[in-house]
Amino acid sequence: IEDQRAKKAVLDKIRQDRMSKGKEKEAEKGVPPPQPIPQTTTPQPPKQYDECKLQIRLPTGQALINSFKAEDTLGDVVAFVRDTAKLETFGLMTSFPRKQYQTSDYGFSLKSLGLCPSSVIIVSKQ
Numbered sequence: 874i875e876d877q878r879a880k881k882a883v884l885d886k887i888r889q890d891r892m893s894k895g896k897e898k899e900a901e902k903g904v905p906p907p908q909p910i911p912q913t914t915t916p917q918p919p920k921q922y923d924e925c926k927l928q929i930r931l932p933t934g935q936a937l938i939n940s941f942k943a944e945d946t947l948g949d950v951v952a953f954v955r956d957t958a959k960l961e962t963f964g965l966m967t968s969f970p971r972k973q974y975q976t977s978d979y980g981f982s983l984k985s986l987g988l989c990p991s992s993v994i995i996v997s998k999q
Contacts, residue, residue, distance in 0.1 A: 920990075922943050922984065922989040922990040923942065923943050923944075924940055924941070924942065924943060924989075924990065925940065925941045925942070925943050925945070925983040925984070925988055925989040925990060925991065925992070926938070926939075926940050926941075926990065926991040927939055927940075927941060927950065927983075927988065927991070927992055927993075927994055928991075928992075928993045928994070929950070929953075929954060929993075929994050929995075929996060930993060930994070930995045930996060931954075931958050931960075931996050932963075932996060932997065932998050935958075937953075937954070937957055937958065939953060941953075941983055942983075943982065943983055943984040943989045944982050944983075944984060945982065945983055946979060946980055946981060946982055946983070947965070947974060947978055947979045947980075947981055947983065947986060948979035948980060950965070950983070950994065951965070951979060954996055958996070960996065962998075962999045963996050963997060963998060963999055964996070964997045964998075964999050965994050965995070965996060965997075966994070966995050966997060967988075967992060967993065967994060967995065968993065968995060974986075
């Protein structure tokens, strides 16, 4: 008889624990989760570069480093390579993103070609 009373007392205790936990869960569900605080950051305006630093890799492996104005054209870079490296016919390209420049690109500014603030230009023999 005592074992039955002890067993019944334990079962009642378990039932009460389950009921109290169920009420706690319902109370938690009723409370909305905390909302994240929205961050008020203003977007940064794009940077305006007025100088373009180029590393020009010659076919010999030599590197020429020079700063140009952002509004200088690719034709100005071609003239610099001709004067400095004493090359007559050559092509220009970038490795990343991979782009082979044509003579029609020589009139565009370094800024509009995406070479600012700094880039590596590879000189290839033609």
